[in-house]
Amino acid sequence: MPAPPAPGAGMSYTDVPGFVEESVAHGETTVTIERERLREACEYARDELGFQMLSDLVATDYLNWGARGVSGYIGTATGRDINFPMTQGLQTQPRVKPKRFSISYHLLAMRQPPERVRFKVWADDGEPVPSVVSVWPTADWHEREQFDLMGIRFAGHPYLRRIIMDGDWEGHPLRKDYPIGGEPVRFSEAE
Amino acid sequence: MVSRLRDEGLSSERLLWPTKGPSRFEEELGADEIERALGLTTLEKAVRWAQTKSMWPDTFGLACCAIEMMAIVSSRYDIARFGMEAFRSSPRQADLLIVSGRVAHKMAAPIRQIYDQMLEPKWVIAMGVCASSGGMFNNYTILQGVDRILPVDIYVPFCPPRPEALMEGILRLHEAHLAGVPPAYERRQIATS
Amino acid sequence: MTIAPARTRTAWPVVDDSQYEGSRIPSPIPTVKRVPADYAEREDIMQINFGPNHPSTHGVLRLIVDLDGELVEGIEAVIGYLHTGFEKSMEQKTWWKCVTYSPRIDYVGYQANELTFVLAVEKLLELEVPEKATWMRTLLSELNRIHSHLIYLGTSALELGAISMFWYCFRERELILDLFEMVTGQRMHTRYFQIGGLAEDIPDGFFPECRKFVDWFPHALADYRTLLDRNAIWLERTRGVGVLSASDAIALGQTGPNLRASGVDWDLRREQPYLAYANVDFQVPVYTAGDVYDRYRVRMDEMRESNRIVDQCLRRLERMQGRPWIVDDRKVVLPPREELHTSMESLIHHFKIVTEGFRVPEGEVYVTTESPRGEQGCYLVSEGGPKPWRVHFRAPSFVALEATATCMHETLVADLIAIVGSLDAVMGDADR
Numbered sequence: 001m002p003a004p005p006a007p008g009a010g011m012s013y014t015d016v017p018g019f020v021e022e023s024v025a026h027g028e029t030t031v032t033i034e035r036e037r038l039r040e041a042c043e044y045a046r047d048e049l050g051f052q053m054l055s056d057l058v059a060t061d062y063l064n065w066g067a068r069g070v071s072g073y074i075g076t077a078t079g080r081d082i083n084f085p086m087t088q089g090l091q092t093q094p095r096v097k098p099k100r101f102s103i104s105y106h107l108l109a110m111r112q113p114p115e116r117v118r119f120k121v122w123a124d125d126g127e128p129v130p131s132v133v134s135v136w137p138t139a140d141w142h143e144r145e146q147f148d149l150m151g152i153r154f155a156g157h158p159y160l161r162r163i164i165m166d167g168d169w170e171g172h173p174l175r176k177d178y179p180i181g182g183e184p185v186r187f188s189e190a191e
Numbered sequence: 192m193v194s195r196l197r198d199e200g201l202s203s204e205r206l207l208w209p210t211k212g213p214s215r216f217e218e219e220l221g222a223d224e225i226e227r228a229l230g231l232t233t234l235e236k237a238v239r240w241a242q243t244k245s246m247w248p249d250t251f252g253l254a255c256c257a258i259e260m261m262a263i264v265s266s267r268y269d270i271a272r273f274g275m276e277a278f279r280s281s282p283r284q285a286d287l288l289i290v291s292g293r294v295a296h297k298m299a300a301p302i303r304q305i306y307d308q309m310l311e312p313k314w315v316i317a318m319g320v321c322a323s324s325g326g327m328f329n330n331y332t333i334l335q336g337v338d339r340i341l342p343v344d345i346y347v348p349f350c351p352p353r354p355e356a357l358m359e360g361i362l363r364l365h366e367a368h369l370a371g372v373p374p375a376y377e378r379r380q381i382a383t384s
Numbered sequence: 385m386t387i388a389p390a391r392t393r394t395a396w397p398v399v400d401d402s403q404y405e406g407s408r409i410p411s412p413i414p415t416v417k418r419v420p421a422d423y424a425e426r427e428d429i430m431q432i433n434f435g436p437n438h439p440s441t442h443g444v445l446r447l448i449v450d451l452d453g454e455l456v457e458g459i460e461a462v463i464g465y466l467h468t469g470f471e472k473s474m475e476q477k478t479w480w481k482c483v484t485y486s487p488r489i490d491y492v493g494y495q496a497n498e499l500t501f502v503l504a505v506e507k508l509l510e511l512e513v514p515e516k517a518t519w520m521r522t523l524l525s526e527l528n529r530i531h532s533h534l535i536y537l538g539t540s541a542l543e544l545g546a547i548s549m550f551w552y553c554f555r556e557r558e559l560i561l562d563l564f565e566m567v568t569g570q571r572m573h574t575r576y577f578q579i580g581g582l583a584e585d586i587p588d589g590f591f592p593e594c595r596k597f598v599d600w601f602p603h604a605l606a607d608y609r610t611l612l613d614r615n616a617i618w619l620e621r622t623r624g625v626g627v628l629s630a631s632d633a634i635a636l637g638q639t640g641p642n643l644r645a646s647g648v649d650w651d652l653r654r655e656q657p658y659l660a661y662a663n664v665d666f667q668v669p670v671y672t673a674g675d676v677y678d679r680y681r682v683r684m685d686e687m688r689e690s691n692r693i694v695d696q697c698l699r700r701l702e703r704m705q706g707r708p709w710i711v712d713d714r715k716v717v718l719p720p721r722e723e724l725h726t727s728m729e730s731l732i733h734h735f736k737i738v739t740e741g742f743r744v745p746e747g748e749v750y751v752t753t754e755s756p757r758g759e760q761g762c763y764l765v766s767e768g769g770p771k772p773w774r775v776h777f778r779a780p781s782f783v784a785l786e787a788t789a790t791c792m793h794e795t796l797v798a799d800l801i802a803i804v805g806s807l808d809a810v811m812g813d814a815d816r
Contacts, residue, residue: 013505013558015413018378023749024507025747025749026507026510026747026762029747030748032201044521052634052635053634053637053639054637055750055752055759056750056761056776056778058763058774058776060765060773060774061774065767065773066767076744076815081468082663089430095746095761104748104763106750106761106763106778110397110634110648110650110655111397112396112655113656114655116752118690118748118750120359124357133414136635137409137414137415137635137638138635138636138637138783138785138786140413140414140415140786141782141783141785141786143417145487145782149471152784158412158525159412159416160412162464163462163463163464164464164467164815164816165297165462165464165467166296166297166464173331173332173469173472174395174472178331179331179332180329180330180331180469180473180476181330181332182325182328182329182333182335183329183330183335188627202726202768224681249437250437250438250439251437252443253443253444254443254466254468254491254811255488255491255494255573255812257443257537258491258492258572258698259571259572261535261538261550262541262554262558264550264554265554265555265557265558266554266555267552267554267555268557271427277504280438292466293466293468294463295465295466295467295468297408297464297465297467298436298444298465301435301436301437301465302437305437327428327469327473327484327485328473328478330466330468330469330472330473331472332468332469333468333469333648346491350573351553351572351573353571359654369667
């Protein structure tokens with residue numbers, strides 16, 4: 001185990017291979033990584049920075065992000081901000097996303113205080129993402145699940161096949177252009 | 192009020208042999224006693240009574256309702272009073288399939304296989320709203336009610352049903368069966384294998 | 385046996401990594417153990433299917449097992465038979481309604497899921513939850529932990545043949561469910577945690593009843609210990625079975641009791657305290673053998689510690705009667721009904737929250753809590769609207785099942801049952 005940084009020193013992620021940018025929100029650090037260098041970055045995180053555990057792997061589909069500008073009431077603690085015109089009720093306009101899919105890797109460094117970081121990778125439909133199974137074996141099923149539900153191919157995964165849906169299911173259910181399914185219910189507004 | 196044989200115009204052996212006098216057995220018991228000591232019923236009713244009192248469920252817990260189904264086996268709700276604590280793992284030995292939980296499309300085929308493996312007579316209870324109608328999940332993956340693939344006898348709503356509610360459903364099934372209501376596959380004329 | 389005292393530790397977090405040499409994680413696929421090719425040709429390998437419906441009480445888990453007689457040579461776990469589409473369903477519902485979906489994910493530790501989701505939304509909203517709600521949430525979470533471990537113990541023992549344990553554990557479980565019903569109105573899927581605090585005030589009469597339970601429960605635990613702790617059959621069936629080393633456990637992402645039984649001293653309630661855990665005194669049990677017996681012991685000790693936490697929460701809550709139980713922010717929380725008769729703003733707030741739903745500012749957040757099964761996380765992406773954009777739950781059972789192949793080392797079929805039971809995987813959590 002490498003020597004952890006001194007408490008309170010703050011982690012610096014600029015040396016991570018493939019580093020693009022870093023942002024902090026709600027007390028969480030998000031580091032954007034270049035897609036091609038993801039495996040190097042994860043090995044660096046595990047070996048140099050001490051993130052021994054991959055807590056979670058999530059893919060998010062940003063199709064039609066920010067497209068609906070619904071006016072209305074703001075349910076935030078700070079209330080409506082009339083100094084932000086043209087936002088149609090949203091406190092700010094949702095920021096434009098670089099690509100359609102983001103894959104977030106939530107890492108955990110088990111030390112005192114525990115350190116968590118989110119490595120984020122952007123991909124478009126069809127672009128493969130390097131698999132990190134060789135870095136953290138737990139990514140096996142997580143990547144299979146995201147492939148199954150979102151359709152993101154992980155290059156280098158030893159066993160990439162559907163895990164949650166039926167083996168012969170067509171489509172990737174969690175994508176935004178996949179319908180919710182089910183059936184119309186009588187007397188509901190959907191009918 | 193116990194109905195006596197002679198009220199029905201019947202008397203035991205004299206049905207077939209009107210001129211025969213009382214038998215030794217009848218003499219010993221006394222003509223009144225015999226009607227109190229014996230019960231008259233049809234074979235069907237007797238068989239139904241036996242089936243009701245030992246209707247063994249299959250260990251078929253899917254989701255949250257399974258935990259409440261396990262609770263009816265526990266000592267507070269005690270399904271053993273009704274002879275049903277023997278949850279059989281093999282569908283070949285089970286009479287009752289309690290579909291407890293949400294049924295995903297992936298699980299629909301195994302459920303049907305298990306139902307087909309059960310021997311007649313067999314009953315199905317759809318426990319919980321997810322098994323009855325899809326519940327709160329109206330989406331691409333949940334079967335909107337297990338009655339799409341199985342003939343269901345009793346639907347027990349709530350999410351999840353209290354153990355008492357499930358027992359109410361089971362007892363109503365018993366009553367229905369005692370009253371002569373045929374199992375759902377007969378009513379719906381569904382081939383079961 | 386080592387129970388790490390709270391907040392002091394020596395070699396940390398890995399207390400002991402000597403369970404076996406090297407790594408037993410199968411290669412190339414970490415979650416599938418395959419029969420070696422030459423072995424398959426020589427011996428008579430039978431592949432059988434522990435289908436989605438099976439006698440053990442784990443729900444719909446399917447195991448494809450390669451057997452050489454009674455020895456398990458290959459195993460693959462197939463899940464997905466209970467996939468409910470929670471994540472997509474939640475994208476269609478307002479934030480309030482999503483809280484109703486969340487307990488059904490891990491349906492045994494249901495308040496843990498609610499808690500994780502509600503904490504995540506509150507983090508995005510940057511709400512300050514009142515103290516009474518925090519303490520009550522802690523109390524209910526710990527009661528839920530006891531509930532979950534009781535079900536684990538009852539069903540696990542039932543599968544190994546210690547059938548009486550089932551009835552004892554469910555008897556105690558009924559006491560806990562009575563408490564839940566008293567407070568929330570529901571036995572399971574209580575939906576009492578509300579975004580901003582609690583849905584309703586704590587009813588009178590709860591504190592004496594909870595006190596009765598807290599006083600009784602150590603006796604029940606003592607009963608269980610008498611039955612199982614030094615039971616020769618139990619020891620024979622669970623000692624040395626399904627060993628998982630500390631490094632393998634960390635590599636496989638294990639958390640919670642599975643990790644602590646493998647010699648890693650890691651508990652999120654102590655490391656990143658949430659709710660009121662920083663103000664509560666409790667110990668974290670850590671054992672080092674990494675087998676089924678140690679996982680059993682970790683959970684038994686956790687039940688005892690949870691009881692102590694409930695006791696401490698009770699004492700704090702008894703002094704907090706009459707305090708607010710939900711945050712006062714009318715943009716997020718419904719106003720009290722009496723106000724609707726007199727205040728126009730309250731009426732508008734009520735209307736907006738009920739019809740359109742409140743809005744959560746744009747952002748993403750990942751909140752983790754220590755559920756009875758391990759680290760439960762909720763990743764939330766909000767667009768700024770009344771409905772979530774993306775909800776993802778990090779399911780500890782999903783990750784626990786990844787370790788099945790690694791735990792199978794010279795295991796017999798009977799041991800297989802013990803191991804899968806000890807991983808304590810709930811299929812609703814694994815499949816979501």
